Amino acid sequence: MSGTTNNDGRTRIWLVRDSALPLGERLRDGLGAILVQPWLDEQESDGTAAATSQRERFRAAFADANRWVLVMATGIATRMLDGLPHSKLSDPAVVVVDEAARFAVSLLSGHEGGANALAYEVARLTGAVPVVTTATEALKPLVVGIGCRRGVSVDQIEVAVKHALAGRRMDDIREIATIDLKADEPGILAFCERHALPLRVFSHAQIAARPWTSEPSSWVRENIGLDGVCEPCALLAAPRGSLAVRKTALNGVAVAIAEDSPDWTEHV
Template identity: 25%
Template sequence: MTLILEEGKEVAINQHGPYALIAITKHGVELARNLHTKFQQTDLYYMSKFERGDEDLRNISLFEGNVRMLLPSLFKTYKGIIMIVSLGAVVRMIAPLLKDKKTDPAVVVIDDKGQHVISVLSGHLGGANELTNEIAELLQATPVITTASDVQKTIPVDLFGSKFGWVWESAEKLTPVSASVVNEEHVAVVQESGEKKWWNYDRPLPETIKVYQTIEEALQAKPNAALVVTHRNLKENEKQILNNGVLYRPKVIVIGMGCNRGTSAEEIEQVIFDTLNELGYSIKSVKAICSIDLKKDEEGLLAVAQKYNWEFTCYPADELNQIEMSAPSDTVFKYTGAYGVSEPAALLYSGAEKLSLIKKKSGNVTISVAIIPN
C-alpha cells in the first residue's frame, strides 16, 4: 500500500500492531526492516523510493511526500511511534500535535546507525521508557532515558502500582509529589491494601522515602509529600495527608452477588454503589463480581461488569458448597444446587478468611463483599 501525503488531508492507516515504525533514509530503512522482523508489534512505514518489492507480503506501507503529514494520522491511531529520524526534526514535527501527557502516544527516536534509542515523549504514562529499553535490547543499542525517577531509580509517582492495576483518585498532585520524590524530600508511603512488592529495584528503598503503618503515624512525622494506597474512603481528619499527596486505589474489592433472573443492570449497580458507600469503600478499588455459574449469562451482571471493566467470574455449585457459610439456605439450594451464592463466591475469589460484608439482601439482589488480602 502506498500513501500519498498531501497538506491538510487525513491519511487512511492500515493498522495491524500497536506501534508505528518510520524511516526516511536509506540506512534508516535497512535498520527499520531489521527491527520490524524482530519486533513484530510494529507497522513499518518508509518512503516509496526505497521500495524493495516485498512490501505487500510483509505488510509494509510506503508513502510519498513529507513524513510530517503522516504524523497526525499516526498520533490518532497508534499507542506508540518509533522514528528513525533525527531528534531535532522529530521534536519540530510532533510539537503541533501534542495535547496531554495522559493521551499523547509514546514517541521513541533511533539514530540512523541504531546506536542510541531515545525516549522522547510520554515516557511514563505512554510507556516510551519501557519501549525504549525493549528496542535497545533488540538492537544491542544504548537506551537514553532522561525521566528523573528512572535515572535515580526511585518511585515513578504517575506509574506507582500501575503494573498491578492501581489507579490514582486524582491527578492533581502528581507533579508536586513527583518533585518531592526526585528532589529527595521526606515522602511518606502508607499502604493499607494492595500488592506489597511494588519496589522494583535491587537496592533498599531510599532513606527519604519512609513507610508508615497508618495515616495518623505519617501525619505525625510531617512529611513533604505522601503516597497513600487504600481501598477505603479517608476520614475527615486524614484528608490533610493529601495536601501534597496522591491517593491510589488498588484492585482488591471482590463483590459476591446473586440476583433474580432478569434483574436490571441499574438495580445491580445501585446496590453496589449503596453497599460500598455504607462500607466506606471506593468503587475504583473493585476488581471483580462473582456469582454462580447459573448466572454466567445474566445480562444485568454482565452489563455492569463490562461498564466498569471488572472481571466476572462464576463458580459451579459444588465449589461454592465447599466454602463454610454463616447461614446456608435450603431455599437457595433448592433452586441453584448451592447453599449460598454471594458469600462463598466472594470468599472463593478473594482468598480472604472473612468477609467485610457477610450478606445483604436488597430488592432482587443479594450482595457480599470481601477484600483480597495483601
C-alpha cells in the first residue's frame, strides 16, 4: 500500500442519495474519479423499485472500474455486491464509506486488489478512520509516527526511521502516521511509496485532544501549536499499543514508534 493516487479514470464513486453529493465531489476531485449519481436517471417513484434499479445498474457497471468507493451503509453495499465477487486476484477494489465520513472500510480485494490502499486514500481526503481487516496488514505490530522539517528528502526520512527501528524489521511496520500539515510532504510520500506503506493522517485537533508527548518541543509548539507530532501520531494510530521508541530526532526528522501489545496479537 502506498500514498499514490490512481488517476487512470477507472476509479468510480457510487452514491445512493443526493445528500452525500458534497462528500462524493470531494472524493471525486481527490481521487481523480468518476462520480456516479444513479438517481439522476431513475424515473421510478416507488422507493423499492428505485433501489432495485440501482442494484441492477451497479451490477452492470461493476466490472467497468478497478476501484469503487461506495458511499453508503455496509449493509446496502453487501446487498449490491451479492453474487458479484469471483476472485481476490481479479475483482475490483471496493471501499465503503459512510455519509458522515467516519469510517473508510476496505470491503473487497483488500490486499491484492488495492482496497486497503484505497481506504487510506479516502481516509486522508475525508478524515475518516481506515478500517483494514486483512491479516497481512492487521498483524503487523509497528506504527511509525513522523514529524519533519519542510523539504527533507526521502533518504533523510529513511535514515531516521531505520535509526529509530534499531534492528526492528521494516516489514513489521503497518503504517506511517503524521499530522495533516505533512499530508503532502514529498519526502514522506516518497518513503511510503518506496516501502509500500499506507500513510495515516491526523488533524491538529485530533492531536491536541490527545497530546501524548514525552518530551515537548519548543520548536513544534512555536510553529505548529502542539507539544509534539511523531509520538501522538504513532499512539493515535495504535490504540492497542504503547510507545516502544520515544521521539528520536535526526537531520530534521523526528520519529517515534508505537507497538501493539504482544498479548493482543497472540490472541487474534
